[in-house]
Amino acid sequence: MKYYEQTLQHFQDHLIQYLFTLGLIVIFFLSRMAIIRIIKRHSVLNSITKTRELYVRKLISLSTLLLLILFVGMVWEISFKGLSIYFASIFTVLGVGLFANWSILSNLTASVILFFFFPTKIGEKIKIIDGDNSVEGKVIDITLFHMKIESKDGQQYSYPNNLVLQKPVKTL
8 A cells, every 4th residue: 555655646746747748758759740741742742762761751750759858858857967978978989989970960961951952863864063073974872871873884973962962963
């Protein structure tokens, strides 16, 4: 009986946190469903491949999940001070050890931007104007990190997504 009373008292003491947590979870699932619906509609309207759609869906789902965890942590007043020191240490080591972290993040972000706003589709011929490093050919695939282009002579090139956004692209 004592356990039941303690459980009931705990629930009464933290009712607001439980309600906010439940509300955040409902908002998370509703917004995730809406975002997935928007991505699917955009993918169908612009004839975007299923793999590109899947990449963007996973990336946005992961981002919204991280936001949910952050907000639930704020509702339950979890101390982020200790966690922030821990994560700062990890990111410092990763930043020094894996110097290209900024490049990875910029390519992921560029991939999402290309998904929604890039006028060229897979199969079309383009030319990326980059001085002596210009690339011309047919777009084979657009992944999370790079665009695959096949030239007239059959050679395949991988061009980073962040550079595709920075350079002029001509549709042939």
